[in-house]
Amino acid sequence: MKVLVTGSAGFIGYHVSRRLLDEGHEVAGIDSMVPYYDVRLKQRRHAMLAESAAFRAHVLDLADMAATDAAVERERPEVVIHLAAQAGVRYSLDHPEAYVSANVVGTFNLLESCRRRPVRHLLMASTSSGYGANTDMPFRETDRAATPLTIYAATKLATEHVGHCYAHLWNQPITAFRFFTVYGPWGRPDMALFRFTEAALKGAPIDVYNHGRMERDFTYVDDLVEAVMRLVPAVPERGRPVGAFDSLSPVAPYRMVNIGGGHPVGLLEFIAEIERCVGRPIARNLLPMQPGEVPRTWASAELLEALTGYRPATPVSVGVERFVAWFRAYHGL
Template identity: 65%
Template sequence: MHVLVTGSAGFVGFHVARRLLSEGHAVTGFDDLNGYYDVALKAARHAVLGRMPGFRPHVAALEDMAALEAAANEAAPDIIIHLAAQAGVRHSLEQPRAYVSSNLVGTFNVLELARQRRPQHLLIASTSSVYGANTAMPFAERDRTDHPLTLYAATKKATEDMAHSYAHLWKVPTTAFRFFTVYGPWGRPDMAYYKFVRAAFAGEPIEVYGHGRMSRDFTFIDDLVEAVRRLIDRAPVEGAPVIEDDSLSPAAPYRVVNMGGGQPVPLLSYIDAIERAVGRPIERRLIPMQKGDVEATTASPTLLRALIGYVPTTPVEVGVARFVDWYKDYNAIA
């Protein structure tokens, strides 16, 4: 199988590409290695992939359609997995134009590429942030997503809508993933858990938003990758029988799928797990919630389970310990 993975130097893209390469598939990676966070970390991820047979990297921006087409011409992909995006809820308040460029223009280019190449399955990353102002939980795929709270969420909702229109018009089987607070080794330094661990080893206090009253449906990266890998083989079929809680479109070979286990954890309990993993206390400064944030997220995993017979289950104690082990190794901490 030949797979084109956008965002291959990113957190999720790196892990997905590594899994596919480990199975003997050919992976063409596409990433611009932008400076939103430490470029050295992104380069280190690509270096790991580069030591595996079957990996071919292309360094360019999604907005560069010629470069994207060149990568696809080389790869002749059976599958396209679109994971590249400008990430970060809070960063979208400071640099909104980057989200329009990468998440809208870049995704449009990927959709145009899929129209040209007609892959067996197009898989696209979305986010739990599209549930926006919804308060009834667990969040289910058929819930309305009409009230985004940040531009980041709005661009991801637009990603889903654009992908649906292309699936309808050009009959490209498409699955959109809604990720729920993914964490683990090789993670993003802008994520709260990464900042907490870094502060713990530096002996610095941490800022805990929402006065610590928040909770999240944390998803360990290995669980997410397992779910993505299984969903590759479950391309939507227009007009197929609808399964339990199915989000399959009535007008296209298209569905959205929550990628979460449905087991929310209080943020303070998550920080407790970090303290135990690093073996030292962390001073906590409780502060108000930031603009665009929500108090809680919980995924309904019913559809994911029905599609692939699997949902994320790794306890945060285990996942956090795995991340701390990686962090110590990556940063040469004894």
Template identity: 60%
Template structure:
């Protein structure tokens, strides 16, 4: 299977590409190598992928439509897995323009390239953040998602709408994933697990928002990758009940079992053998007190339900962090 993976030097894209390569699939990866966080980490990920001769890595921004079209035309992918995005809920408060450029323009270019190439399955990453102010839990795909609380969430919801239009107008088979707090080895330095682990090992305080009264549906990276790969061979059909207007579906990928933030911190303390210095703060703008995925649609389609416990996933991350930094 020829697969194009965008964001291949990013946390999730790297793991997806590595698994595809391990399973013998040809992969072309595209990454803009933006400086949102340490580029050397992205370079290390891409270097590992390049050790496999059936991987080709390209470095450019998806806003460059002509370059994207050249790569797609030359490779003729059967599947496109679009994971590139300007990530981060909080950073969208500081640099909103980056989200418009990457998440809207970049994603439109990917969707248009998929249409031109006639790909068999377009797969696009979205986020649990689109559920925004919804209070009914667990979050289900059929719930309305009309009240995003950050520009990041708003851009992701907009990309879902664009993808649905193309599925309807041009019959582009499209699956949108809504990811729930993905974590694990090679994770992003801006995410809580990385920052909490780093500061705890250094004896520095960690910022605990809403005084720890938060719950997250933490999803281990290997579970997420397994779900994505199982879905690659299951493109939606035009006559699907998922979307009577075209071959389109939205799928939650989460662990289905929210964990208290303080329990998450305790897992980090257990894995590091250190006690975290906790700096309790009020809720930050754009945050929500809880997320919780209903994963019954994923299980019905694939027979798989993510289930890695936080204690095991956190321990795997801490082992990687120590190895990566030579601790």
């Protein structure tokens, strides 16, 4: 199978691309290498993928329509897994323009290219932040998502809506998935696990918002990749829902799927696992909740399990330990 993966030098894009290559697929990767965090980490991920002759890299910005169209024309993929995005809730407070360009314009350009060259299945990443101010738990795909709290969340919801239009108007099968706090080796330096581990090993304090009274449905990256791989053949078809809980559109081959295990973990419990793995306590600066944050996320995994027979299950005790081992090895500690 020939697969185009956008964001292939990113945390999740790297892991998805690696899995595809390991299973014998041909992968074309697109990444803009923006310096949102240390580009050397992105370059290292691409370099490891490039060790396979089945991988080809395209360094370009999806917001550049001509470059995007040329890459899709050259590769002619059977499946597209769209993971490229400007990520990060807090960064969006100060740099909203980056999210409109990367998330909305970039996704539109990719969809336009695929409209001209239809693919068997287009899968695109969204976020649990899309549930915004919703308070009914667990979050279900059929819940109304109309209260985003950040520009990041709003732009990702916009891509979901644009994707639905393309599925309806041009019969392009699309599955959008909402990720729930993905973590693991080769993760982003701006994410809590990376920052907390780095601080712990340096003996520095960490900032803990809402005084630690938060819960997240943490998803280990290998579990997420497994879910994505199982969703590739689960092509949405009009009029064929798998149950009353299915988010399948009544007017398009379009479906939204949560990727999370449905097991929220308290932030203080998560920090305690990091302390256990690094072998020392971490000093905490207890602070108020930041704008745009939510106190809790909790995924319903019912639809994912119905479609794939799978739900993420790696406990944070195992996932954090694997991350800390990778962190030590990567930094030679």
